Amino acid sequence: KERTNVVRVHMPEADPNVRNKSNIEVNKGLTLEMAVSESSRCLDCVVPTCVSGCPVGTNIPKFVKYIESGDILGAAKVLKENNSLPAICGRVCPQEIQCEAQCVYVKKLSKEGSAIGYLERFAADYERESGNSSIPELASPNGIKMAVIGSGPAGLTVAGELAKFGYDVTVFEALHDLGGVLKYGIPEFRLPKDIVDFEINTIKQMGVKFITNFIVGKTASINDLKNEGFKAFFVASGAGLPNFMNIPGENFNGIQSANEFLTRVNLMNGADANFDTPVHTGKNVVIVGGGNTAMDSVRTAKRMGAERAMIVYRRSQEEMPARAEEVKHAIEEGIEFINLASPIEYFANVNGMVTKMRVQKMQLGEPDASGRRRPQPIEGSEYDIDVDSVIIAVGVSPNPIIQQSMPDLEVTKWNTIKVDENMMTSIPGLFAGGDIVRGGATVILAMGDGRKAAQGMHKYINETILAEV
Amino acid sequence: MFKIVKKEFLSENVARLVIEAPYIAKSRKAGNFIILRIDKNGERIPLTIADADMEQGTITVIVQRVGVSSHKLCAMNAGEMLLDVVGPLGTATHIAKIGTVLCAGGGVGVAPLFPIVQAMKLAGNRVITVIAARTKDLVILEDEMRAYSDELIIMTDDGSLGTKGLVTQGMEEVIQREKVNEAVVIGPAVMMKFAALTTKKYNIPTVASLNTIMVDGTGMCGACRVSVGGKTEFVCVSGPEFDAHKVNFDEMLNRLKAYKTKEAEGYRDYLKSLEATPALV
Ligand SMILES: Cc1cc2nc3c(=O)[nH]c(=O)nc-3n(C[C@H](O)[C@H](O)[C@H](O)COP(=O)(O)OP(=O)(O)OC[C@H]3O[C@@H](n4cnc5c(N)ncnc54)[C@H](O)[C@@H]3O)c2cc1C
Ligand SMILES: Cc1cc2nc3c(=O)[nH]c(=O)nc-3n(C[C@H](O)[C@H](O)[C@H](O)COP(=O)(O)OP(=O)(O)OC[C@H]3O[C@@H](n4cnc5c(N)ncnc54)[C@H](O)[C@@H]3O)c2cc1C
Ligand code: SF4
Ligand code: SF4
Ligand code: FES
Ligand SMILES: [Mg+2]
Numbered sequence: 001k002e003r004t005n006v007v008r009v010h011m012p013e014a015d016p017n018v019r020n021k022s023n024i025e026v027n028k029g030l031t032l033e034m035a036v037s038e039s040s041r042c043l044d045c046v047v048p049t050c051v052s053g054c055p056v057g058t059n060i061p062k063f064v065k066y067i068e069s070g071d072i073l074g075a076a077k078v079l080k081e082n083n084s085l086p087a088i089c090g091r092v093c094p095q096e097i098q099c100e101a102q103c104v105y106v107k108k109l110s111k112e113g114s115a116i117g118y119l120e121r122f123a124a125d126y127e128r129e130s131g132n133s134s135i136p137e138l139a140s141p142n143g144i145k146m147a148v149i150g151s152g153p154a155g156l157t158v159a160g161e162l163a164k165f166g167y168d169v170t171v172f173e174a175l176h177d178l179g180g181v182l183k184y185g186i187p188e189f190r191l192p193k194d195i196v197d198f199e200i201n202t203i204k205q206m207g208v209k210f211i212t213n214f215i216v217g218k219t220a221s222i223n224d225l226k227n228e229g230f231k232a233f234f235v236a237s238g239a240g241l242p243n244f245m246n247i248p249g250e251n252f253n254g255i256q257s258a259n260e261f262l263t264r265v266n267l268m269n270g271a272d273a274n275f276d277t278p279v280h281t282g283k284n285v286v287i288v289g290g291g292n293t294a295m296d297s298v299r300t301a302k303r304m305g306a307e308r309a310m311i312v313y314r315r316s317q318e319e320m321p322a323r324a325e326e327v328k329h330a331i332e333e334g335i336e337f338i339n340l341a342s343p344i345e346y347f348a349n350v351n352g353m354v355t356k357m358r359v360q361k362m363q364l365g366e367p368d369a370s371g372r373r374r375p376q377p378i379e380g381s382e383y384d385i386d387v388d389s390v391i392i393a394v395g396v397s398p399n400p401i402i403q404q405s406m407p408d409l410e411v412t413k414w415n416t417i418k419v420d421e422n423m424m425t426s427i428p429g430l431f432a433g434g435d436i437v438r439g440g441a442t443v444i445l446a447m448g449d450g451r452k453a454a455q456g457m458h459k460y461i462n463e464t465i466l467a468e469v
Numbered sequence: 470m471f472k473i474v475k476k477e478f479l480s481e482n483v484a485r486l487v488i489e490a491p492y493i494a495k496s497r498k499a500g501n502f503i504i505l506r507i508d509k510n511g512e513r514i515p516l517t518i519a520d521a522d523m524e525q526g527t528i529t530v531i532v533q534r535v536g537v538s539s540h541k542l543c544a545m546n547a548g549e550m551l552l553d554v555v556g557p558l559g560t561a562t563h564i565a566k567i568g569t570v571l572c573a574g575g576g577v578g579v580a581p582l583f584p585i586v587q588a589m590k591l592a593g594n595r596v597i598t599v600i601a602a603r604t605k606d607l608v609i610l611e612d613e614m615r616a617y618s619d620e621l622i623i624m625t626d627d628g629s630l631g632t633k634g635l636v637t638q639g640m641e642e643v644i645q646r647e648k649v650n651e652a653v654v655i656g657p658a659v660m661m662k663f664a665a666l667t668t669k670k671y672n673i674p675t676v677a678s679l680n681t682i683m684v685d686g687t688g689m690c691g692a693c694r695v696s697v698g699g700k701t702e703f704v705c706v707s708g709p710e711f712d713a714h715k716v717n718f719d720e721m722l723n724r725l726k727a728y729k730t731k732e733a734e735g736y737r738d739y740l741k742s743l744e745a746t747p748a749l750v
Contacts, residue, residue: 174555174685174687175555175685175687176506176513176552176553176555184689212553213553213554213555214492214555215555215556215558215687218496218556218557218558219492219493219496219555219556219557220492220495220496221496224496240687240688240689241688241689241703242689242690242691244691244694244701246701250701251694251695251696251701251720251724252723253723253724253726253727254727256690256691256692257690257691257692259689259690259691260684260690260691260692263684263685263689263690264684268512268513268684269510274510275510275511275512276510276511276512276537276538276735277512277513277684278512278728278731278732278735280727280728280731351726352723352724352726399687399688399689400688400706401687401688401706
């Protein structure tokens with residue numbers, strides 16, 4: 001009973017008016033006292049419903065109870081049993097709709113759920129800062145070569161899991177840096193790059209090899225890699241292809257995709273004068289969209305000096321796909337929300353640089369297939385907004401390179417790759433997971449796929465290659 | 470890291486670099502390009518693969534000094550390392566036995582044209598090549614082009630080599646003289662625009678290789694987008710070659726200016742920093 005009376009911990013945050021001018025991390029992390037107090041709320045349920053909300057099946061009560069007892073390194077070890085990237089998930093998982101939404105506090109007691117994400121982050125950070133990071137136990141090397149295509153969360157997870165089974169794993173990455181969206185997309189103030197590198201380093205220490213600047217399907221084909229001795233493949237090429245709206249004026253200068261903007265800033269350090277990559281931003285910046293990508297872009301634009309950093313979103317705040325916490329942080333940082341509006345045309349000056357966007361007001365009609373109410377244009381409601389920079393964040397499509405290089409590979413009508421219950425594609429020995437299978441989804445779903453695929457690949461090797469000898 | 474094994478200047482502002490990149494040397498085809506990054510502060514810049522040697526495991530790029538990154542690249546020497554090289558990117562040129570192919574290149578566009586001339590010739594076509602430059606000293610790859618062309622026409626603005634006049638005049642002379650089945654045009658965007666207008670008059674199917682601004686080169690950012698036949702296309706994955714008669718060159722010309730001010734400032738600051746440390750020049 002006493003446990004249920006403890007108040008849920010509040011995450012300490014950097015001052016909105018300081019952080020919106022710098023890249024410091026917004027969430028500062030719990031103190032040991034906070035973490036222990038929060039962990040005491042957990043009831044160590046006989047049937048821990050929270051676990052069913054976690055795509056990688058983290059043993060939540062077990063790690064939380066380690067924190068309560070003060071054995072934080074023990075907690076971190078539990079996390080790593082199922083999750084090779086806990087410091088990342090603790091920061092970016094949509095916990096409020098996953099594990100925490102299934103917590104008995106929410107389901108039965110009508111209280112705020114156990115702060116599982118904060119505790120996960122705390123344990124992972126504590127371990128990293130202690131300098132006593134553990135490396136998961138590895139089976140003895142079996143010498144069988146496995147290839148992973150893409151170094152985002154799905155690829156990293158498969159690589160770590162296969163290494164645990166004893167495989168000789170190589171990850172091929174198209175870009176010059178590792179981490180996929182974790183590096184080029186999600187900004188420093190939400191996910192510090194050092195932390196991503198630290199977690200990748202742990203996987204390196206497990207014996208996984210990484211080759212950057214290598215595009216499978218271009219630099220070498222899957223068949224070439226087979227000839228080099230790779231026995232099974234995992235495609236985790238992500239959903240990196242940005243969508244545009246195909247409205248007049250969209251190709252004027254000053255209008256870019258969120259991926260271009262975030263890549264120039266995050267991957268290329270374009271906002272730093274010591275780096276050669278230029279990046280365009282402005283005083284009046286509009287981001288079109290309402291997802292995490294839109295929030296990351298608008299908050300980045302604000303940090304780069306925008307006077308008005310605006311979201312233009314065609315539904316209302318309630319329907320926004322972005323995490324509630326990101327929207328809250330954005331509002332605190334002075335982001336303007338222009339909801340129920342959608343751009344219909346852009347205008348430029350004589351130099352072809354965007355100066356104005358025309359938007360049309362929307363109203364919500366009947367629910368669509370996603371269950372959200374469908375926005376409908378209001379005739380005659382058009383008005384103009386002065387802009388000098390526009391960032392389009394209206395979703396992404398699957399990366400097409402692997403599909404183009406393998407005409408036999410079965411894909412859906414959205415060009416995502418089809419997989420079976422073991423995450424195997426229509427081509428034996430070729431597995432896939434993450435955004436390339438789901439379309440733009442989440443880090444933890446990509447990791448869940450990775451775990452499942454690693455099991456599937458292990459099974460495949462046992463049934464084919466090892467069965468033959 | 471990718472080692473530069475050879476470097477030479479072809480003209481005052483154009484350098485040829487041979488780079489160790491065995492996988493790319495093996496898989497590249499005519500029309501493909503690479504993206505490279507010189508060092509950790511560098512930007513990603515696209516360059517066409519002008520040639521490759523599978524046995525040596527090397528590729529050749531030809532780069533024109535126009536700004537910070539190309540300047541740094543032109544200043545590098547054999548033995549030095551490039552941090553990143555990725556490729557081959559883009560879809561390869563459609564090479565087939567077509568008949569008579571007119572290949573026209575302007576400025577440093579002559580470099581990307583060379584592997585196409587070579588492949589078209591090896592596929593059994595009659596290849597007529599027109600290359601253009603402002604003046605004699607800026608004409609590049611003359612011997613290489615001659616080796617793979619049935620006829621080589623050189624055009625210079627000042628008449629110091631070949632015929633005085635523009636690339637389009639050279640093209641038109643050929644078109645009026647004989648049946649041309651296909652044209653390939655590569656060069657500065659303005660040159661391609663007018664070359665395309667020229668062949669359009671005669672209804673000759675024409676391919677242009679577009680050099681839009683790129684970042685990743687894998688379809689991830691959309692920086693390279695252009696309108697082709699009214700539809701937005703990503704040059705790095707669907708191109709770089711498109712039906713020249715459908716490309717919106719005016720839009721492309723505008724998009725090439727997207728970062729003009731920042732690039733000019735960056736180059737000015739860079740040149741100033743070189744003056745401050747003369748040893749680096
Ligand atoms: C700005 C932004 C913010 C986000 N915020 C959140 C968040 O807060 N929480 C959350 O859970 N999710 C978030 N997401 C979504 C999440 O990042 C993705 O769902 C997740 O990264 C998908 O992982 P993945 O491994 O499938 O692919 P990716 O992370 O996209 O990685 C794919 C990798 O494969 C490489 N690649 C592609 N093709 C090839 C090839 N042929 N050969 C070699 N390499 C190749 C790519 O270069 C890339 O590095 C966000 C996404 C974005 C863009
Ligand atoms: C598919 C393709 C193939 C190319 N092949 C060659 C080649 O074989 N030889 C060659 O000399 N050049 C080639 N280019 C152009 C070359 O990439 C640019 O000249 C170079 O990036 C300029 O960089 P900079 O920093 O020196 O100049 P900057 O001063 O930064 O830019 C000068 C101009 O170059 C263009 N440019 C700038 N950044 C980029 C970028 N990231 N991507 C593309 N264009 C840019 C812009 O129009 C800019 O105004 C090619 C471009 C493409 C897209
Ligand atoms: S990985 Fe994500 S969903 Fe699973 S327990 Fe951690 S925060 Fe919750
Ligand atoms: S459901 Fe909530 S209270 Fe129960 S074990 Fe999970 S986190 Fe603890
Ligand atoms: S260069 Fe990024 S999509 Fe083409
Ligand atoms: Mg530059």
